[in-house]
Amino acid sequence: MSENGTAAGYADLGLTVGTPDIQSVGPIAFGPDGILFVADNASAAIFALGFGPAGPAPDSQAFAIDDLDGRLASRLGCAREDVSIRDMAVCPLTKEVYLSVMRGSGSAAIPVIARVEADGQVVDVPLEGVPFARTTIEDAPDLGDERIDIQVLPDDSAEGEEYKTGSGVRLRLLRDGLRTVTVTDLDYVDGTLLVAGASNEEFSSTLRRIPFPFNGAAQSNSLEIFHVSHGKYETASPIRTFVPYNGGGSILASYTCTPIVQFSLSELEPATHVMGSTVAELGAMNSPTDMVSYRRDGDEYLLVATSRLPLLRIACSDIDGQEALTEPDEPVGVPREELSHPGVLRMTNLDDGSVVMLQQNGAGPVSLRSYECAAL
Numbered sequence: 588m589s590e591n592g593t594a595a596g597y598a599d600l601g602l603t604v605g606t607p608d609i610q611s612v613g614p615i616a617f618g619p620d621g622i623l624f625v626a627d628n629a630s631a632a633i634f635a636l637g638f639g640p641a642g643p644a645p646d647s648q649a650f651a652i653d654d655l656d657g658r659l660a661s662r663l664g665c666a667r668e669d670v671s672i673r674d675m676a677v678c679p680l681t682k683e684v685y686l687s688v689m690r691g692s693g694s695a696a697i698p699v700i701a702r703v704e705a706d707g708q709v710v711d712v713p714l715e716g717v718p719f720a721r722t723t724i725e726d727a728p729d730l731g732d733e734r735i736d737i738q739v740l741p742d743d744s745a746e747g748e749e750y751k752t753g754s755g756v757r758l759r760l761l762r763d764g765l766r767t768v769t770v771t772d773l774d775y776v777d778g779t780l781l782v783a784g785a786s787n788e789e790f791s792s793t794l795r796r797i798p799f800p801f802n803g804a805a806q807s808n809s810l811e812i813f814h815v816s817h818g819k820y821e822t823a824s825p826i827r828t829f830v831p832y833n834g835g836g837s838i839l840a841s842y843t844c845t846p847i848v849q850f851s852l853s854e855l856e857p858a859t860h861v862m863g864s865t866v867a868e869l870g871a872m873n874s875p876t877d878m879v880s881y882r883r884d885g886d887e888y889l890l891v892a893t894s895r896l897p898l899l900r901i902a903c904s905d906i907d908g909q910e911a912l913t914e915p916d917e918p919v920g921v922p923r924e925e926l927s928h929p930g931v932l933r934m935t936n937l938d939d940g941s942v943v944m945l946q947q948n949g950a951g952p953v954s955l956r957s958y959e960c961a962a963l
Contacts, residue, residue: 596620597637601800602718607634609714612687612698614674618775618799621680625687625700626770626782631727633770633782635799636700637718638678648682648705649957650943656953658709659701663690668745671696672953675933675945684943684955685712703955722801726786726793728765734791736768736825737761738843739874741894741930743950758872765791772828775799776835781852783826783840790822790860794838794850806857816844816871818915827875830889832903839866839906841875845893847920849906864911867920869896879934879942881960890942890963891923892931899923900963926963 600622611629618624618635625634652658660667673687684703689696700712728734740747740759747761770784782795790809797805811822829840836853840863848863855861869875873895880889880903887903905921912920932953933945943957 597622597639597718600635600637601720601802602635602637603720604716604718606715607636607717607719607721609634609698611696612673612689612700614770614773615676615685615687615700616773616775616780617676617678617685618780621678623676623678623685623700624773624775624780626773627698628727628767628769631724631766631769633722633724633773633780633797635720635722635801636714638712639680648937649941650684650703650705650937650955651957652703652707652955654952655703655709655945655955658707659686659688662701662709662711663688663699665690667952672932672945675935675943677935677937677943682937720801722797722805724769724782724795725805726788726807727769728785728787728791730764730766732765732787734765734823735762736765736785738763738827739872739894744894745950752872756872768825771825774829774831776831781829781831781838783829785825792822792825794826794861796852796855806855808855808857808859808861810850810861810863812842812846812848812863813865813911813913814842814844814846815865815868815912815915815920816846828878830878830880832880839878839880839889841869841878841891843874844871845869845873845875845891845896846912847889847891847901847906865920866906866909866912867901867923868912869893869899869923876932877934879936881936881942881963882939883960883963888963890926890934892934892944897925898928898931900926928958 614626623636659670671689686701688699702710738761744759747759750760768785773782780797785791786793792810795807814821826840829838832839837851847867850863876892889901891899901923930947937943947953
């Protein structure tokens, strides 16, 4: 890009200056030249926002911020309980943390993009007069689709409703329409935006591949997995979170109740049905909240945060050697280790040597902290 971070430079990537009509914010991810991709499930669209200017990233940056949701509430002029942090991403150019936030609830909720700096300053990013582009998700579930998506929340969550299982376990469940999970996670890899979520098809679990700039046709595949906890093959529940793997040639994905599944991308044909390879089963009555991979001492590891389990670490070398799980007697698959990082809500790579996490102990305030990979 010849004019880093300028409107003229972003025009080369199909962005024009204006005010994007964003109705909701959910998953977010950074792409080239400081472009932030924002999923808007309410309008079944993905926006590319140009926040430049581009410039050198700092040599190092660390985060240790307490009461982040309180700081957001103060900045946005609302009560703490009216702040809902939906996702987190780090700008590769500036190493600043960006958050997608909904202020308020229901039809009155307002979408916000916020930026957090290492000194704890929180800024709501203006969405007027910014370079942007928009692509519509053509196969999104209709607003009137009566199918229901279910997530398992932390036991002390203020959201959802209590449910008692047949064995007497009490859970917090969030039940919502399928449209709300049109996009559950996204990531940018080598000119393509990978988008997981639900579609309007009978086999609703879907992986989309959208070229960027948004000037080409999106490709999608319906997904099927063997769900060990449920003892059956499934096509309805969407991926909750994923990370690119093998240099972008595949992804590692996780679902509610909580399998880890590998999907190969290198040989995908458009509009085909794809079977994933289940490599781990983390346990029923649980939902993944985020995953991130990192390298330490030359080896690659996967971190998996969930709603009701401790933070888990899995060696990727074990994943590479794991045969697909296809039996309902709950083989655990690859080994995993529990880490002492409580209440992890979201994670992302801060740089090659550290990971930043949103954490919440019980119903207390949300903190933002970075951890060196050497200690994870």
